[in-house]
Amino acid sequence: MEKFIIVHELSFSMTVQNVLKKVEELRDEMVDFMVDMIRIKAVNPAFGGEGEEKRAEFLERKLKEICDEVKRYDAVDKNGLKRPNLVGIIYGENRNRTLWIIGHMDTVPEGDLSLWKHDPYDPVVEDGKVYGRGTLDDGQAIVTSYFAARAILDLGMKPKINVGLVYVSDEEAGSQYGVDYLMDKGLFKRNDLVIVPDGGNEDGSFIEIAEKSSMWLKITTIGKQTHASVPQTGINAHRVAMKYALLVDEFLHGKYGKRNTLFAPPESTFEMTKKDANVGNINTIPGKDVFYFDFRVIPGYSLDDILEDMRRIASLFEEEFGVRIEIEVVSRSDVAPPTEVNSEIVQRLIKALKELRGIEPVPGGIGGGTVAAAFRRIGVPAVVWMTADEVEHQPNEFCRIENLVEDAKVFAYIAMQS
Ligand SMILES: [Zn+2]
Known part of the structure; x- marks a missing residue:
């Protein structure tokens, strides 16, 4: 028995090493993906923007390259505009559960253009960062989740459980045409795992489990x-x-x-x-x-x-x-019950961060408002986590390339954990 456990752990750690190395190799592709995506504006129509449709078409094509299933759920808003929501699924060894990673496609507007050093919609790569509106909020979630899956698939492997990549509309204006629209589609189950990379701190040591x-x-x-x-x-x-x-x-x-x-x-x-x-x-x-x-x-x-x-x-x-x-x-x-500290998703994330970064993460609450609340309300434990500087909604918004790579590793690690 003991021998079995040792062999099992050894093979897990070798698998993980391979996947982590693969993520590293995808670094330049991640940057290119980010730049291509941000060039397609997706400002939320609630703030006078064009909406998510063009960006969704790009992402739908990308999802079709790697997923076993891709579905699109278009809400129609009060102005008759299509508000797409994308769900891509990569089958796991066990298909009865899914690790969902949720990112939002919409962005807030650029604000006062004179405060930007570069065109917010023609991203510039400088000092290890990609600058542009929506690079961090929430482009990082889309790129890291996508390439975590890519790394596993490129090695000809399967995740332990399904990986669900969900790219939603309308997060910045209340999610009525975004995640709320998906809630009654029978996609999410109580024993699924949900990560929402839409908030975090600079070293990734904060795991959000509750909102006001x-x-x-x-x-x-x-x-x-x-x-x-x-x-x-x-x-x-x-x-x-x-x-x-x-x-x-x-x-x-x-x-x-x-x-x-x-x-x-x-x-x-x-x-x-x-x-x-x-x-x-x-x-x-x-x-x-x-x-x-x-x-x-x-x-x-x-x-x-x-x-x-x-x-x-x-x-x-x-x-x-x-x-x-x-x-x-x-x-x-209205507040949803907090995700328990000892719930599986919190514990898996803590384990991944200890293992990969040698840090001791702290679960806590924020003043609120992410799509995680919608999952908590239907009894699916959800965490909000990413590694991020606090530049969302600001001029010269950026995401660090290092964080793209390192967060993708964390997601890949969790997807490979049995
Ligand atoms: Zn956001």
Whole structure:
């Protein structure tokens, strides 16, 4: 028995060495793939972009080169635009389970072009980095998952279980036409393993297993406009809104003040953020005021309770000041139960990182919002992990070529583990 285990481990480690070497050999191809992909713009239509369709056509061709099965699930958005989602499967020795790696094709826009050193859509390779919009977020996920599979296949081997490469639309605007659209297609099973490379830290030592609930609110306060010299003839909506904002701020921080050290910061956050313009001139008392809240709430609290409290406070203000306060939910994501630290995917990833990098990874939570929540909600354990500098959504976004290679090794390692 012991001899068997030793032989088994020896052959696993030789297999792994071969696969890791193969990934190294694919380095230049990974860079070329990244450059070709980023040249095909895929800005999310919610931000005025062209969408993911062209990029999906490129990726569908690439998937067909290596996968046993490729399926495309096109959602159609409210403007009639096709929002493709690609699912490529490489059969494993055991076909009853799948290691899913999920990347998103859409990007945020480039923002202020004058802040970029190079054209964000004509990637430049410099100092071991590839610069361009979407290289890190989430191009890295697509390239690393694809080449992890390629390395195994190039050696004429099979992964232990199926490897599922899932490239989705619409992550940057809430995933309605992306991963949410895939959830009822019967693809994902409870004993599958899910990795979402869409967030991480610089040495890959952080494994995200939990997210906070999040909610964006639009608060409209209606008073009565008048001349600033005779305020008693109107109702200053701006003043009431500010009082309301400050009271809600203090109240929520007090009542929902528990801490959870899985997260940094460990407490819920309640922030007033955007403010719409009100009157065009200084000598007018505004009759209408609009501002917004961004809430990130730790597990254990309900967003409904919070909304209820805010409505109650609003009605007190309406009575006292004679205004009307409307609370509109702009977006909302209720927390999914965290992935357990001792779940298989977390443990496999920890093992891979110890073995390949000699590091001791730390599982933890973030302020939120990745597609992992959708899997956790249906009871499939999911982790968010990648090796990344914090440059997503910024000008001069880049991904490190070293991280492409090293993260691909981690995925290949996990796919070869029995
Ligand atoms: Zn992302």
